[in-house]
Amino acid sequence: MHLKTLTLRGFKSFASATTLNFEPGVTCVVGPNGSGKSNVVDALAWVMGEQGAKSLRGGKMEDVIFAGTSGRPPLGRAEVALTIDNTDGALPIEYTEVTISRTLFRNGGSEYAINGQGCRLLDIQDLLSDSGLGREMHVIVGQGQLDAVLRATPEERRGFIEEAAGVLKHRKRKEKALRK
Numbered sequence: 001m002h003l004k005t006l007t008l009r010g011f012k013s014f015a016s017a018t019t020l021n022f023e024p025g026v027t028c029v030v031g032p033n034g035s036g037k038s039n040v041v042d043a044l045a046w047v048m049g050e051q052g053a054k055s056l057r058g059g060k061m062e063d064v065i066f067a068g069t070s071g072r073p074p075l076g077r078a079e080v081a082l083t084i085d086n087t088d089g090a091l092p093i094e095y096t097e098v099t100i101s102r103t104l105f106r107n108g109g110s111e112y113a114i115n116g117q118g119c120r121l122l123d124i125q126d127l128l129s130d131s132g133l134g135r136e137m138h139v140i141v142g143q144g145q146l147d148a149v150l151r152a153t154p155e156e157r158r159g160f161i162e163e164a165a166g167v168l169k170h171r172k173r174k175e176k177a178l179r180k
């Protein structure tokens, strides 16, 4: 499974429709400060179901909608679509290519779709949940978080690894059982 394309339209600084194509392997996004690199990462988290405005570096969810510049009026909606190559069947769905999309309107309404079919947020979360992608998985390391990992004590660092490997919840359960 790998990410193929990410299309942003009206999302944060991406007023016009912008598509990024990813090849298998490592992708680097480079650009000057403030050019929108982190906004691309925010778009990835958002389309996969992120519900916390703070995780998206905003105060409220509406902040993901293009707010306008001196030369361009604000937009009424933000849309992000992510196409995932599923030829290996990592996502439990009968398609070799899966596009998930999310739209937020300034009036507060939102829409989700899988391969163009309207669905619920829950359907997207379910689809991604066992794939190593999605909102619950800390696969996105934000700016500053790397610093936190490097400065962490050995115990804290072990916690990060356990969380990433999905064993933290089991250890917590074990500790709880031993206390009884």
Ligand code: ATP
Binding pocket: 011, 012, 013, 014, 031, 032, 033, 034, 035, 036, 037, 038, 039, 040, 063, 064, 065, 066, 067, 068, 143
């Ligand atoms: P750095 O190298 O400093 O980390 P970056 O490339 O990661 O920079 P971003 O944080 O992705 O930059 O982009 C910040 C820019 O996005 C700012 O100019 C900010 O004004 C703009 N921006 C964020 N939200 C919106 C929005 N809703 N509407 C318009 N522009 C926005």
Ligand code: MG
Binding pocket: 037, 038, 039, 143
């Ligand atoms: Mg950044």
